[in-house]
Structure formats: C-alpha cells, structure tokens
Amino acid sequence: MKYVILIHSNPQPWGHPTGDYLAAYQELPDDVRKRLDAEFEQVMSELQANGELIGGEALGDPAAARLYRWEDGSPLASDGPYSEAKEHLAGFFLIDVENQARAEEVAAKFAGPGETVELRPTMWPGGDDQ
Template sequence: MQFALIINESPEGMANRKDPERIGPYMAAWFAYSQALAEAGIMTGGAGLELPEKAATVHFSGGRHQVQDGPFAETKEQLGGFFLIDVPDMDKALEWAARAPLADDGVIEVRPLLTPPSA
C-alpha cells in the first residue's frame, strides 16, 4: 500500500530553517530520516517545501477564484513537506511516521494514496 506522510510543523519548528545555528542539525536529522526510508526500499517520492511565506493560495467560490499570498491555515501547524512510501499496511506506515525527527509539537498525517478504480 502507498501512503503519504504529510509533515506539519509548528512555527517554532519551521523557524529552524531560518536560524543559521539550528539549520544544520535540523536538516541533518531530516536527511538521516529520508536516507533510512530510502535504504529500507520504501520511499517512492517526496519533497520538503519552502517556508509558508513563499506560498500563495487560490480560493474558489461561485465559479470564481481569488489568489491570496501565503498559506490558508486553520491551525497553527504549517506544511513542511511530505514523503511517499510503499509499505504493507497502515501499522507499518505509522511506525515510520513515528521515527520522523519532529519537535514535540509537530504532527505527521499518515494517509493512504487514492487508488483509482479498475476498469
């Protein structure tokens, strides 16, 4: 089964990317995690994302759209990136998510990829 590990970090966690003293250890931990996924042969894709202030959001309503700078967030967590993995089941996906180097206030959503119906 394929799963997306969707990484949401607190503003404090995302601040590690801006701090010259903290970015080295922060990125090293994520590199080690992605290396472990690759070495296990389960990573099929993924990417880190730029900081939220570089984002834009397109809102749709009544057949029209409006572009807004920045992310549209209902929560304080910010989308930091994602990994795509292929493991036997949800339990194994949750085990890998639990190994991520997130701070205490981070969240990883584990979601199965949508499988198109067979014809």
C-alpha cells in the same frame, strides 16, 4: 499500500531540517538530538534500501504560498497556505509499504519535538486506496 507522511511545523525562521529551527528541539540535550538525528537517518536508509521510499520534498516558507478558491465563478487567489494556523505543512514523504502497521512504524520515527506528523493513505480517483 502507499501512504504520505506530512510534516506539520512552524520553525522560526523557516528552514530545513525544521527541527534545527524549533525551540523544543534546540532545548534538548546534545546527546538526545544526536540520537534522534541518528534514528531518523537510520529509518531513511532503511526505507531506501527496502525500496519503500518513493520520494519526498521539503516545502518553502508558507508566507510564499497562495491559495486558490472558487468564488463568483472564477478562481480567487489569496495568501496561504491556511486561513488561520500556527503550524504549516513543512514537507512530505511518499512511502509504499506492505501494510498500515509498517506505515505507522515508519511515521512514528518522523515525529519530533515541536512538530506534528500526519500519516494518510493515498487514493486514486474513484476512491480505491492504493
């Protein structure tokens, strides 16, 4: 089953890894930051070794995003990525795992101080989850 792990964050200034730019992460003791970083590297290595990691990308500054909405019969561009939000989509990872329990186990490792992680199954046109 394929899942996407969406990382919602609002680092100031915008940068990656997002934790390096978040006060909640920066305020942690050094040993805790090192442990969290090591756990993240471990899960990334595990996903790659198991063939479960399909891909992922960090996303650029949301101030550079543009929204396209349909209005009066044509697309209208506006600043994005959201109408009003403090957190923005910072990046994603696409994984292909055996079941939802494994996806939840992996997604929990992506959660960090000052960030929100969303786990969502992918879907093909027609509604069949993949």
